[in-house]
Amino acid sequence: MKFKKTIIITSVALALSIGGYMYADSKTSVAEIDAMKVSYNTLSELESRSELIISGKPAESVNHVVRNADGLTEEAYTITSFKVDGVYASKAKKQLNQGDIIKVxxxxxIVDNGIKPGKTQFAIEGYEPMEKSKRYLLVLKPDLTYPDLNVIAGVTEGKYSLDETEQNIHSDEKTAKFKDELVKKYQIK
Structure with a gap:
């Protein structure tokens, strides 16, 4: 009887420990990375240094992390498939149409913390990932290394939610002004 009781108590403790670990492992903490981002003074400067101005919704995303032989991170970002629903300006050689999917x-x-529970999301300059359920206006330029990849101009200055009427709490006045000017200029609905 004493043996059965010990087995039951041990099993319950083990189950609670596993459950607690799994819960902790499902959590993601955020670490901000400071960088010298390119900032634009005017909307015309932002537009002149970009190749595409489009709207649409993000689809699936995948981490892209390249490490060198010593295990140090050389390049890291998330590649998001983006379904285009509007093209407002394009200097691209290839014509882009509604319904096309591009890589952004x-x-x-995000990095899995290994045996330590949880994951860590590293974000440059407070960048917030696009949400799949929302529609965005993006100002993009081509990546210098990967020709089929597009980069958001100015980190946060080239990404605007079209589903939110209020200014994003992480957005500054200039970015909100750029969004308003773009929406008005291209009559974006």
């Missing part, structure tokens, strides 16, 4: 490099990535 978002300046964040």
């Amino acid at each position: 490099a978002e300046p964040f990535y």
Whole structure:
């Protein structure tokens, strides 16, 4: 009887420990990375240094992390498939149409903490990942290394939620002004 009781108590303790670990492992903490981001003074400067101005919704995303032989991170971001629903300006050689899917490099990535429970999301300059359920206006330029990849101009200055009427709490006045000017200029609904 004493043996059965010990087995039951041990099993319950083990189950609670596993459950607690699994819960903790499902959590993601955020670490901000400071960087010298490119900032634009005017909307015309932002537009002149970009190749595409489009709207649409993000689909699936995948981490892209490249490490060197010593295990140090050389490049890291998230590649998001983005379904285009509107093209407002394009200097691209290839014509882009409604319904096309392009790759966008978002300046964040997630790392599994290994045996330590949880994951860590590294975000450059407070960047917030696009949400799949929302529609966005993006100002993009081509990536210098990967020709089929697009980069958001100015990290946060080239990404605007079209589903939110209020200014994003992480957005500054200039970015909100750029969004308003773009929506008005291109009559974006």
